[in-house]
Amino acid sequence: MSTILGAEAFQQMQAADPAQMLGLVSAAARRARQHWDYGLAHPLPIERLADIQQVLICGMGGSGSTGDLLVSLCSDSHLPLRVNKSGQLPAWVDRHTLVIGVSYSGNTAETLACLTQAQQQGALLHLLSAGGEVADFAAAHQLSRVPLDGGLPPRSALFDMFFALLGSLQKLRALHLPATADTLGALSQLDQLSAAWTARPDEKAPAPLQLARQLVGLQPIIWGVSQESEWVALRWKNQLAENAKTLALWSVLPELNHNEMVAICAAHHSRQALIYLNLETATPVADSIALALAADHLAAVEQLSAAGSTRLERLLYLTYFGDFMSVYLALLQGIDPTPIEAIEQFKARLAQAQA
Structure with a gap:
């Protein structure tokens, strides 16, 4: 061949x-740099930082992958760092827990349920979303939130969410996040990979x-x-x-x-x-x-x-x-990569069952 x-x-x-998924993947490098800046502009508040003894990231699908990537990165973290992909919060979450809610759409039912439970259990909350009910929840309870650019399939917005989160957590030293120079180097590498891996006739x-x-x-x-x-x-x-x-x-x-x-x-x-x-x-x-x-x-x-x-x-x-x-x-194989009809059918049937 x-x-x-x-x-x-x-x-x-x-x-x-037709929906140009390849273009969205190619542009992920550029968007990552923008969202790094968004995160820096919306940092985790310094109040209660000294109280944090563990971190739990709540999210589903592509949004949950944001937490997975952070856990993979922070192998030297001095704080226990876990990801929760369900609508039920662990019983050990308390006032010493930082709960990070990530929902690209802002309307993920499981994540919203976890946010309500986290408040009831006294946790410190930090949110990321492009809007939706998560944004409303943050405004109603005066919580920190990093705004994201919306309009993408969540799976193609992983780097948007990840770099926004990374930027917003810079003050949480115990996670042992990369130095700023290393993060900027990674962003430059993404630019190079985007150019190298985008097919041309x-x-x-x-x-x-x-x-x-x-x-x-x-x-x-x-x-x-x-x-x-x-x-x-x-x-x-x-x-x-x-x-x-x-x-x-x-x-x-x-x-x-x-x-x-x-x-x-x-x-x-x-x-x-x-x-x-x-x-x-x-x-x-x-x-x-x-x-x-x-x-x-x-x-x-x-x-x-x-x-x-x-x-x-x-x-x-x-x-x-x-x-x-x-x-x-x-x-x-002539397959359109964008549609996810089975997921949409599942959500529609679930909504009907819960109505």
């Missing part, structure tokens, strides 16, 4: 993308498109590494589901060596392809052995190592690669 993207193939991809296909070509007709199995690329693997699975309408599997090393490996090695899986996401440049010996075992039983095994000089840059590299790749996989 030629590595050059011909003009006809490019036009076919464009025709499958009659040019070499960018790396995410090349991987997508290899996955056409195959079921992806995404492997992450515990406390490293674990969440990124989940993000890839979710992006493949929403953008490419592809059911992918995901697992985490080294745990999968103690269970899933048995099923992989029990037969030849001719329609499954494995993608191993490595946050570091070197592959641990145990992971190399696992990959070699799996390679004998799968249609393909691909390894993707992150590029970047900081943990933030490497996390963003793998995340952004998956965002591009999932859209390209949709377009290569």
Whole structure:
């Protein structure tokens, strides 16, 4: 297969993308910088900062991924940092807990329920939304809120939400967030990746498109590494589901060596392809052995190592690669990546059931 993207193939991809999801992904780097500034302009209030002993981020879908990315980043945090993806708040939330509510639309039912419970349990609240009921809740209770630019599918606004949150939390030193210079370096890297990974006719296909070509007709199995690329693997699975309408599997090393490996090695899986996401440049010996075992039983095994000089840059590299790749996989198959009809049907039926 030629590595050059011909003009006809490019036009076919464009025709499958009437809402321009690829353009939204490409523009994510520019929007990230804008939302970093939004976060700096709307910081977490310094009152009660000394009282904070733990942090809980509440959000669903793409909004919840904001918390996952922050947890993945803050491996050296001196504060317990968790993500809650439900409408029920843990009982341990109290006045020493910072509850961060993230809802891109501002109308996520589960997140709104958690905010009400958090107030009842005496927690400190900090909110992010593009408006909606979350904005009304913040105004009614005089809570801090970082405003977001709206109008996007939440899954394509991950970097908007993440950098807005990152900017707003700069005073919370115990999280051990990246230095400002490192954050700005990561934003510059996103600009470079956006330019490099946006396909153009009659040019070499960018790396995410090349991987997508290899996955056409195959079921992806995404492997992450515990406390490293674990969440990124989940993000890839979710992006493949929403953008490419592809059911992918995901697992985490080294745990999968103690269970899933048995099923992989029990037969030849001719329609499954494995993608191993490595946050570091070197592959641990145990992971190399696992990959070699799996390679004998799968249609393909691909390894993707992150590029970047900081943990933030490497996390963003793998995340952004998956965002591009999932859209390209949709377009290569003539699938519009934007509609999410099943989610809309679920929400409509739930609303009817609760009426």
